[in-house]
Amino acid sequence: MTGPRRPSAQTIAVVLALAEQPATWRYGYALCQQLDLKAGSVYPILMRLADRGLLETSWERDLPAGRPPRHLYRLTGPGRVLAEELAAAPSAPAKTARAAGGVGRRPRVEGT
Amino acid sequence: MNRTRRLGRLGGLVAVAVAAAPFAWLWVLQMHDAPDPPTAQVRLDMGIWMAVFGTPWMIAAWLLWRAWWRETGARLSTLDGPGWLLAAAAAILPADRRDWGAAMAAELAQVQDHPARWRFAVGCARTAVFPPRGGRAAVGISGAVAVAATAAAALVTGVALPAGRVFVPVFVGVVGGLAVARSRPLGRAGRGVGVAGLALVGIAGCIGATIWYLAEYPLTRSGHPPSTSATLSPVTAVVLAVVLAGCLWLAATPPRWLAGDRHGRRFGVAGALVMAAGFVLVSRLEQRDTTLDAGIMSYLLLAAPAVVLAGSVAAAVAGRSFRSGLAASAWATVLGALLVILTWLAEAPRWYRQGRGLLLDGDGGGMGANLSDAIWWTLIVLALWALPVGVLGAAAGSARPRRSNAREHAGPVSAP
Numbered sequence: 001m002t003g004p005r006r007p008s009a010q011t012i013a014v015v016l017a018l019a020e021q022p023a024t025w026r027y028g029y030a031l032c033q034q035l036d037l038k039a040g041s042v043y044p045i046l047m048r049l050a051d052r053g054l055l056e057t058s059w060e061r062d063l064p065a066g067r068p069p070r071h072l073y074r075l076t077g078p079g080r081v082l083a084e085e086l087a088a089a090p091s092a093p094a095k096t097a098r099a100a101g102g103v104g105r106r107p108r109v110e111g112t
Numbered sequence: 113m114n115r116t117r118r119l120g121r122l123g124g125l126v127a128v129a130v131a132a133a134p135f136a137w138l139w140v141l142q143m144h145d146a147p148d149p150p151t152a153q154v155r156l157d158m159g160i161w162m163a164v165f166g167t168p169w170m171i172a173a174w175l176l177w178r179a180w181w182r183e184t185g186a187r188l189s190t191l192d193g194p195g196w197l198l199a200a201a202a203a204i205l206p207a208d209r210r211d212w213g214a215a216m217a218a219e220l221a222q223v224q225d226h227p228a229r230w231r232f233a234v235g236c237a238r239t240a241v242f243p244p245r246g247g248r249a250a251v252g253i254s255g256a257v258a259v260a261a262t263a264a265a266a267l268v269t270g271v272a273l274p275a276g277r278v279f280v281p282v283f284v285g286v287v288g289g290l291a292v293a294r295s296r297p298l299g300r301a302g303r304g305v306g307v308a309g310l311a312l313v314g315i316a317g318c319i320g321a322t323i324w325y326l327a328e329y330p331l332t333r334s335g336h337p338p339s340t341s342a343t344l345s346p347v348t349a350v351v352l353a354v355v356l357a358g359c360l361w362l363a364a365t366p367p368r369w370l371a372g373d374r375h376g377r378r379f380g381v382a383g384a385l386v387m388a389a390g391f392v393l394v395s396r397l398e399q400r401d402t403t404l405d406a407g408i409m410s411y412l413l414l415a416a417p418a419v420v421l422a423g424s425v426a427a428a429v430a431g432r433s434f435r436s437g438l439a440a441s442a443w444a445t446v447l448g449a450l451l452v453i454l455t456w457l458a459e460a461p462r463w464y465r466q467g468r469g470l471l472l473d474g475d476g477g478g479m480g481a482n483l484s485d486a487i488w489w490t491l492i493v494l495a496l497w498a499l500p501v502g503v504l505g506a507a508a509g510s511a512r513p514r515r516s517n518a519r520e521h522a523g524p525v526s527a528p
Contacts, residue, residue, distance in 0.1 A: 029219040029232060039216070039235030044244040047212060051244075057211075060218075070222065071215030 010037060012086050014045045018055070018075045019083030025058065025072035046073055054079035116189050120181045124174050131173035135166035165496065172503035179434050194220060194233035201240035206365075209243055216240070251292060258288025275330035275342065276323060279349035283319070286357035304366060307377050307443060310384065311363030314450025315356050321457035322352065322483065329480030343480030352487050359446055373439040375431035380443020383423030387416055387444070388451035395459040399466060408456075409473050412489060416452070417498040420444045424502040428509025437506025441499060449494045456486035 007015070013035050018026060032042045049055035056076045060069040075083060139162045143150050150158070177185075188199055198220055202213025216236040223229045266281035273280070325343060333341040344352070362370075370376065394411045423444045428437030460471040460482035469476045472485040 027219060027222075028215060029223060032232070032235075039219075039232045040238035041235070043212065043216065043236060043239040047209070047239075047244050068214075068218040068221050070218045071211070 010041050011045050015083045022075050022080050025074050027070055116186050119189050124177045127173040127177035128170045131169040135162040168500035172500035175507045194229040197237050198233045201237035205240050255292045258292055275326040278346045279353050282350050282353035283357055290361045304377050306381050308363045310447050315360050317454040325483045332478035332480040343483050348484050370439050373436050375427040375436040376439020379423040379427035379440035383419050383444030384447030384451050387419045387448040388455050391452055391455050412493045417501045420498040420502040421505040424505035425509035428506045434506050434510040437509045441502025445494050445499045449490050452490045453486045
């Protein structure tokens with residue numbers, strides 16, 4: 001018997017990036033920039049994570065007039081558990097770690 | 113005149129031109145293909161017929177454009193290219209993904225650099241057009257099931273019902289392909305049980321009647337090869353299969369503007385039922401009258417569009433919106449087409465047994481010819497004639513309360 005299929009490298013990168021500051025709400029475009037991924041890759045991943053209850057979503061409040069509210073994301077409890085498992089897994093590729101901001105790139109702080 | 117108004121008028125003219133183009137092309141084609149050089153009178157007569165059928169479409173195209181422009185287009189005209197692309201892509205997202213379209217649009221508003229805006233919008237559009245579905249394994253399995261079902265349908269039909277060897281596999285294949293291509297939740301069907309139920313009855317009835325015709329009357333003329341006398345030619349078989357599969361899909365996963373309107377659904381269902389009941393009534397009345405052999409062509413050309421028109425006006429008045437009338441018109445056309453084909457195929461044998469020929473016009477011909485008549489005439493009359501008339505009805509019905517409201521707000525009118 002085999003366990004659940006390991007997520008793609010890009011999914012792992014998104015999960016690990018969100019897990020860096022699990023209490024902080026993040027924006028989709030900022031995740032794209034941080035991970036150097038296209039929106040066409042990041043948004044389907046965010047949708048799947050939200051569908052599976054691994055991601056919590058909310059709309060931005062207290063925004064300046066004339067600007068539409070942005071969608072915010074952060075990991076749920078099960079999402080954080082998954083992030084810990086992925087971070088601990090030995091097969092996590094180096095590229096994933098780099099993309100997640102672990103090497104050479106400082107993650108941006110958002111939600112301020 | 114500001115830019116938005118100019119764009120709105122220009123778009124309206126383009127919509128009218130696009131609607132007129134097929135009729136102009138048809139006129140040119142008929143003049144070109146005529147065996148003898150057409151006289152000026154023939155050209156004029158044909159032009160008048162094209163104008164009769166084309167004018168409702170041109171007016172309907174203008175009304176549809178105007179409604180869309182007022183609701184969405186004027187806002188879109190203030191956007192740049194990436195904004196347009198993202199708004200258009202987000203519009204096709206299913207209801208359960210609508211928030212994601214708004215999320216992407218809000219993010220785009222934060223991106224200032226023009227090339228970055230394009231890159232972001234293109235990526236989001238790709239996500240909107242191909243939203244994530246269930247696991248790839250599930251898609252692969254459903255695809256394999258669809259291919260296997262199509263192959264099995266082809267094999268079984270080839271042996272058991274040779275006359276249906278195009279229709280049945282194409283229907284199964286199109287339904288399977290749609291199911292694999294777009295796995296959308298069926299949550300909205302709960303708001304349109306009547307519509308979905310009636311559509312299912314119509315589709316099942318059309319399939320059953322078609323198979324019966326093909327089994328009983330595979331050829332319209334005995335002693336002729338199937339290539340010249342098949343009851344269901346390959347082209348007609350493909351058209352019928354695609355239409356029925358499309359209706360099934362529409363009933364199961366209707367788009368937002370069709371699913372959400374209560375008045376549109378109710379008046380659409382009522383219109384379709386009235387249309388089918390009227391069809392049976394006219395057929396039975398003509399069967400009793402031995403002096404008439406006119407068939408039901410006049411009913412199709414005059415009464416069916418009138419029913420769609422009445423339904424769309426009523427829905428627009430009840431819902432106080434153009435959209436309600438439009439939804440009623442669309443549902444009456446779709447459901448009415450299914451029910452009229454079904455009742456046509458059910459009534460035709462009675463006519464035939466009385467020696468009255470084909471149900472369409474009383475002309476002679478093999479019983480099987482009723483099948484093609486039912487399909488083509490119903491689709492042509494309802495889609496090309498009744499549907500634009502329904503759009504006009506939606507505009508008329510939705511305009512009425514607005515005028516009365518304007519009068520109320522204007523206060524008493526003093527006599528001159």
